Amino acid sequence: MIVCVRIPAFGSVIEERDNPRLHGKPFILVDPNGPAQIISGVSIDALSSGVRIGMTLRQVQAICPAAQVVAANPARAHRAADDLMEALAGFTDLVEMEVPPYRPPRSRRLQPAIGANEGDGVWFMNPGRMRGEQAVELANTLQETILERTCLDSAIGLAANRFTARVAAASLMPRQAFLVPRDSEREFLAPYPAALLPVYAEQMRQLHMLGIDTLGTLAGLPTSALNDLFGKQGAAFKRLAEGRDTTPVLRYVPHKAERAVQQLNDPVDDRGVLVNVIGALTMGLAQTIQERGQLACALMLMMTLADGGNQVTEIALRQPSASADHLTRILAEMLDGLRLNDSVAGIEVTLDGIVEVEARQLSMFPTESVPQDQLREVLHYLVARQGAEKFFLAEIIAPNALLPEHRFRLRQVEAA
């Protein structure tokens, strides 16, 4: 039995939960560190007006002029998604999150996953074989647990395979649950549109031109005809449309992170004081992971401002590290990159992606590297000749981001 838990408009629901003045109002989320003018989350009220993730602000203004613009907080959504994952992992190890709900659709060419342009948060579970009554009971228990742990309402689809459970969950409103009886998957899927399949836009156009608009019509076609049209993918589409999805649910690997928070008695503006506080927090965290023989792969710095707002920045380290000095230096650079428009009332440092130390064979004959001072001299000369705006140093910020241009940042070299 596969259980699909769906929370519609996950990012905006989290925002609404933590910010009650947004309740019942149409609003959109814009990621301050993401692409400008592109929205990354939509509230349920704005969704009903036709606003979707990936639209531009100008489009939103035309469709839903009353929509408020709110700065997205990906870290908060990330944490809520992790909390939910942990809650579900209490029932079974086989728990998997679909596309992280706070990210935009995977590709413009590929049809987005079901509900992806509405920001749905989706989790799959495989609790093993169970009878119908047991499954319905499990769905009710899950909904209560999710409500208790995260204060969120969820829709739950249950079926013998992933795709059918996903379609069932997508057709429900929050607080509802539906079990697709075994061996009736094909009949259940038949009336749903063929666009729910993971097809490219061009493939969807071909299906539409051939009059294949529903999953039922597609399931009725011979495999050879679909293979002629789409190659190997044709058979895969037919299997999904017939409710014979064999994709397994992956095992949950607990997320390892260490977090330290410091609330400041009086809001602070001074960079030196902030760096000292960050250094003290990092020292404690680094000592903890060093004692356990672990290293951190990523860092997150969150500053709570005096006006109640948050500024968050994350970075993936090139080499895992547990050195307090090294981590403090990186966090100080991250602090310089934040646009703080008010005094800081609280600081949170998170060492993320903690892994065990692995022994590594160093090269016995290291390649000759250019002396750093010599490079600096050349750089100084180049900058003097051509100007600092033409030279950049690259920095990897999110190696797993969906779009290649979001994975790195180019930093202009300093004129001095």
Next chain:
Amino acid sequence: VYVDLASLLNPNYATRCGINLDQFLIGRPDDIAGGLDMMHVVATKARSGLVVFDPAVEGLVTPRARGQLNSALRKLAPLLKETKSTALLLNPGTKPQMAMPHAGLRLHVENVGWIKDEVYVSGLRARVIVAKAHQGRSGQQVELNITLNGRMWEVVA
């Protein structure tokens, strides 16, 4: 130093190919002349270093620019011999137009076919031919699988 004339370099891919970003400077000049100046400075001042000149788009290398390039390389070639620096020119076109007379080593990289992982392209099979070599024999060739996650391995020697 990577002279990225068309601003198309992906540093994330570069790290996966083994580039150390701490010692990697990206230069984005306005035109070919600016790029040649960068190359000249690095190759002569750094004494030991690698400068990559990447026009990336064939259209950027106009006949006039090609003349400038050949002229700059004619002056640069003897200077490079006195240092440990290396200048690497990427020729985006199918014809070997640039830096022909001055290059110490010319490699011709040809895409033989795409490597597919079910329906997605995961890399390419490249044939590398030694078109010119001052030290060693030219005409040797090797076929490599270059995957898009940065790994490379030899298939046919």
